[in-house]
Amino acid sequence: MTVTNILLSGIVGSTAYGLAHEGSDVDRLGLFATPTEELHGLHRPSESHVSTAPDRTLHEAGKWCRLALAGNPTVMELVWLPDELYEVRTPLGDELVGLRQTLLGARRVRNAYLGYATQQFRKLHNRQDGPRTAALAQRTAKHARHLRRLCTQGYELYTTGRLTIRVEDPESYHRFGEQVAADPETAQPLLRRFEEAFAETRSALPDQPDDRAADAWLRRVRREFYATAQTASA
Template sequence: MDSVYTPDHPASAQILFDCVAGSRAYGTSHADSDEDIRGIFVLPAAAYLDLAPPPNQIADARNNVVYYSLRRTIELLTAANPSLLELLYMPADCVRRSSPEMQPLLQQRALFVSRRCADTHVGYAFSQIRKARGQNKWINQPKSAQPPRREDHCQVIRRDRLVGGAAPCRPQSLAASGLDLARHHAARLEHARDIYRLYDYGDAARGVFRGDALAVESIAADDEAARFAGLLLFNEHGWKQAVADHQNYWTWRRERNEARWRQQEVGELDFDAKNLMHTIRLLLSGKAILERGEPLVRVAGESLQLLRDIRTGRYRYDEILAMADALVADCENLKQRCDLPAETDPAAANALLFRLTQDWEARNR
């Protein structure tokens, strides 16, 4: 269960830790970068005995500000979540607040560093590649402001094409058929999914689509032959998917950082450079875990220059994928000889959760 962030929620006394995260922590920010706040809040143990579950996360509408409950934090750390692990290794200049209860968690942060962390970093990295490809489609194939019409997902077999003609029983688009669904009624074709019989009622018709639904009629026996106009094939699943895609596209358009997409919209790049920059950053961090036992948060030197060059479009898509493949190979080799545990000890993580909660409750009695 999640909750909506406000300046008073979570309450100040509940906040164990918060920091400036994202590009400002990584060292990759620029003038148009958003400011991302990430933090941890705590609830009394009794809150988890309530029938209404407490929130796992408190966030604003755009997820620029996100606080995780301590319980959810430990749970995600135990699962080797890269975003939560980096909170335990934030540069000092990014930390805004850190409570006394946060110190034992920071002192025991190595508990959550494991070989599994390298695997999750690789997994997250390649999800960024998929994301870059998906949003690239939105850039190159923008959607109109008008939502998808049901009529555009209809095919028709007119009565005169059911048997006769050179290509009998071949469906054609609604537009090509010349039929106006507003002048027709529909009846379900028995034992067939998404196929309807059409009947022409002219000006007296109430239409096939009414409001949010396709209206299924009972046709009088006298009208069955006289008014039969053909068959309607309505791809309802395809229409619903198109509606969802349209909504996702326009949500992305409303909420996106415009400066981020400028290069793609003018044709300088054919991929989302920021996502691919984060692909390489995550892989560098996974490699650092296996080499040094901790993630790479603040990037510097040649690695930082590489990320900036990717962000500004210096490298082609295939070159970046080759870099990613090489880093994955490095991680696999390092994993074979590193001495990190395979994964976090859940009993130790659970004990730490109990201790931190009890310490906070004792201080806030």
């Protein structure tokens, strides 16, 4: 799959978190700009491209902004990566990184991160009555690590307005995963603790994100790639 006009792309997932093990996939996430003229036709172009080997997800700039403004934890990683994990950076991509704090709203961050963490807990809970296999234990441990990471990173973002991608003490996440794989119910106290912490803590973020900055950035993207199309056809 060839996608042009990539504005920002980098390595995310377990490699970025410091939780990868031998044989782990290397996940990549990025965003691209559709040529502006193509947005005006009857049939809208695809807003996402997902591939394997390599594992890569690319969202169109407009879709990426909508997801980020909703507090989506996965897309949010892209603008908080350490410099060495970026593989594509453009001036427009760097502008977006500079706007990352305007994308944040307390309510949306809390709901998105706790919502994703709750999804992970439900996956753990639904598996506890099934047959125990090595493959199931691995999946359960992975979901448990994600649950803890989502709670921890979401709470950091909620309380400080910053997001640290690499987790502190990765081995403790692996130990937690093994404990939950043995007994999925042991994940519940952690989830409840963070639910209470979010409820009791005043956020450093405004209640809602300021979407004006993202809107202005996206309009600059549309102008840039409209001009490119016009130049190419001249």
